[in-house]
Amino acid sequence: MARLQIEAVSKKFDAEYAVREVSLDIADGEFMVLLGPSGCGKSTLLRMIAGLEEPSAGRILVGDVDVTDAAPQRRDLAMVFQSYALYPHLSVARNIGFPLRARRRPRAEIAQRVAEVSATLEISALLDRRPVALSGGQRQRVALARAMVRDPGAFLMDEPLSNLDAKLRSATRAELIALHQRLGATFLYVTHDQVEAMTMATRIALLNQGRVEQCGTPEELYDRPRSTFVAGFLGSPPMxxxxxxxxxxxxxxxxxxxxxxxxxxxxxxxxxxxxxxxxxxxxxxxxxxxxxxxxxxxxxxxxxxxxxxxxxxxxxxxxxxxxxxxxxxxxxxxxxxxxxxxxxxxxxxxxxx
Ligand code: ATP
Known part of the structure; x- marks a missing residue:
């Protein structure tokens, strides 16, 4: 498990800032949600933390280790993408075990971990199927299982529920909250959906045009918005x-x-x-x-x-x-x-x- 520290991180694409001097200190075991409208820089910030995008300025620390220049696989983080990014030609079991095989872990250990995480996410019966034979919700669990199999220090999630229908999304929200409590791991979760943010986050960082507009508990943002932007973004209908x-x-x-x-x-x-x-x-x-x-x-x-x-x-x-x-x-x-x-x-x- 790991604390994540983001220190004055910026990202410039050509002349435009996508992320501008963002600083966040995410405690070990927190469920932090990066929230904001389309184009505010949430995904770019998450991708920089994951190591998929290089910051133009600033530092990123995972568990007190400076990983700003480290390769993604050296960061002790696991990412769950919106598209799930499963390998279509591999079975569910092989998809889940993939990160351990890539690290050349012994076969018996891989089989045991795959069995454990599949049991946790209640997908043990699906292990022999290919991703094409799964529902959206089942694919989402397989993607989560693949992220969990290595026991990473923190989970990074980019809109993992956006491909699910409304009913399944609300059920999966509750499951993610329970999973977070059970694992005790640090979660950093990107969404533009305020309901997801309000229901799941221990803290929300609301981004506006690449900057953190307000960071606090869902109650703080809802009850004492620090600007008209925050007041107008949270609440349906808004303030x-x-x-x-x-x-x-x-x-x-x-x-x-x-x-x-x-x-x-x-x-x-x-x-x-x-x-x-x-x-x-x-x-x-x-x-x-x-x-x-x-x-x-x-x-x-x-x-x-x-x-x-x-x-x-x-x-x-x-x-x-x-x-x-x-x-x-x-x-x-x-x-x-x-x-x-x-x-x-x-x-x-x-x-x-
Ligand atoms: P969404 O919810 O729509 O995914 P977002 O908040 O995640 O939005 P980002 O994807 O981080 O926003 O994008 C932030 C800004 O940076 C946008 O203006 C986007 O057009 C720009 N941007 C993102 N990636 C690139 C890139 N590779 N090259 C140039 N501009 C980019």
Missing amino acids: NLFPAVVTASDGHMTVMADGIDAALDISEDSGDATAVVAGIRPERLRIDDTSTDVRGRVRMVENLGSEELVHLESGLCVRAARPAGVRVGEDIACRVDPADIHLFDADTGLRLS
Whole structure:
């Protein structure tokens, strides 16, 4: 098992930075998820750690050993690819045993390890098949088994669930969490899927244009996003973000925007009126006729089964238990707890408090 240290790592392709001065300290046994939109540099960062791409600057350490210039097979890491990269002409057993054969391990040891990891992943019955005769979920397990067979210090995974259908993906998520707990190994996992990140990660590093925008527990990123980018990326639907004006006096702060009027209690006075971006999560707006906090006209109601998304003409979205009891065209009011209003700098997008 290994700690992974990434120190000011950058990667430039021609004139463009794909990864820019990223530093991450991933503790032994952590499940770290690299999350971010398409093209933010997640795969490039993972590939540099794996040794498949050379950094333009910075250092990479695995278990305190500097591996920046080491070949991939000398890094004590195992990679699981999105495509699984199984050898089509080899049986499942030979696919799984491949990394040990490449290291010229004795036959008996290979057979024993293949049997062990296959039992762990419940694929013992598939050992004689070829990859073509497997389902997507089974292929994914074979790829995992091949990564596990060597007992690597850390597992690197690049969107390993993206080829599975929704039901299998959610079952496999739960299996990966259990596997991580059982192995106690370090996992570094790339995805653009926030649900995968929120459910599996011990910590998430959210990347934006090659930089780490915020790194912390899923709860930290969701409850205290450090920028409008983080606030808008996590949550489905994402946080409502809207321009507002804040005025403070006598220890009270008032947030005002079109159709919104909420008083926040704060301990200090920030002085003059300030233009900000305010944020409220859809589930934190509560439909309540007696409230004067937020008002608006219903533009559309989306039925999600157990819940409804109520879209107001102002652009705000309210998440409510079904039936929310509102009709299109109706004027409604919502209550909001001041503690649920996030404020961001209007210019930089950074969190204010
Ligand atoms: P996705 O989720 O779509 O896979 P990503 O976050 O993994 O995206 P990367 O694949 O790391 O993003 O790419 C980051 C940036 O680097 C992109 O702008 C991409 O076009 C660029 N890039 C990646 N590989 C190369 C390459 N070999 N040559 C030139 N540019 C590249």
